[in-house]
Amino acid sequence: MTFNDNANLGGGGGDRVRKRGRGVAIGGGIGGVGLIAVFLISQLFGVDLSGLVGGGTGGGGEVAGESLENCQTGADANASAECRVKGAAASLDDYWEDEVPALGGQYAPPQEVTLFTDATQTGCGSATSATGPFYCPSDEHIYVDVSFFDQLRSQFGSSGGSLAQMYVIAHEWGHHVQNLLGDLDRYSDGQTGPESNQVRIELQADCYAGAWVAAASKTKDEQGTTLLKQPTDAQIADALSAAAAVGDDRIQEKVQGQVTPHTFTHGTSEQRQSWFTNGYRGGAEACDTFSTRSL
Structure with missing residues (x-):
């Protein structure tokens, strides 16, 4: 999906995107091999990761978040993955500000996209x-x-486009919406499986x-300029390829050589594509x- 070159990425959700300097080193807990397993088996889009990655930190301080001041326009978002995240945040914020009340909730944006x-x-x-x-x-x-976007293509077979x-980002923003509406609490029962x-x-x-993608070309910056152009069929296929790449069945087949439905936590590739499409259409x-x- 392409941004309008003259769209302004500042204001609203765009200003909540922050970049941190080189992170602290992880010590204790899961080792390097374990972290790769977490990356694969958790299907990349987890909700609450407490307990998955070990406690304790090593050397190397973490720089406080800084705004992406170089990301000012839609043209910047078209050229840079970091700026694209900022632009997506601005659009998502504009979309959900109207949609969450329609779903019976009160909207507030995520505190930060880090x-x-x-x-x-x-x-x-x-x-x-x-x-x-x-x-x-x-x-x-x-x-x-942001290096994950390259991994999405190189390791998981997604087209990895814009x-x-x-x-x-939209998927993770969806979890925030679930948090606002109280649906995220359902995660705590700890059950796994297809249903x-x-x-x-x-x-x-x-x-x-998917719902946001369908409406994204109507979202606007604070000056009233439309942020994004209507997605093409090829771009929709691009999003669907990402959804399929992180299906439980595809990940399990890749990691363990077999599919075990009773351990599903995210849905199959077909289900993820299907529900994205449901949102896009409805x-x-x-x-x-x-x-x-x-499901």
Whole structure:
């Protein structure tokens, strides 16, 4: 999906994107091999990562977040992954400001979208680039190591284009919306499997991402300029490739050579694509994964 070159990325959600300097080194807890396993088996888009990555930190301080002052226009977003995250945040903020009240909630944006390198401290514990992008409900931050976008293509077979990248941000923003509406609490039952609440939460976040994509070309900056152009069929296929790349069945086949449905936490590739499409065609109101009997 392409930004209008003259769109202003400042204001609203765009100003909540911050970049942290080189992160602290992780010590204790899961070692390097374990972190790779977390990265693969958690399907990249987890909700609360507390307990997954070991406590304790090593040397190398973490620089406080700084705004992306070089990301000013839609042209910048078209040229840079970091600026693209800022532009997506501005659009998502504008979209959900109207949609959350329509769903019966009160909207407030995530506290911050944090771009980090290597490792960082979060309200859900320590995290590294191996963890993948995630939303932490404890501090209402979205955390992304932008190098993940390259891994999405090189390791998971996604096309990894601009809309695939923004799908990642939209999915995590969807978890924030679930937090606002109280649906994220359903995650705490700890159940896994094809019809579990964990799967329903993740598929709903995919659906919310699709709903935003459908409406993104109507979102505007604070000056009233449209932020994004209408997505092309090729760009929609780009987002769907990212959704399929992180399906439970595809990840399990890649990691363990077999599929074990009773351990599903995010849904199959087909389900993730299907629910993204539901949102794209029907809007956020079509994303009630908890009332449907069969996913």
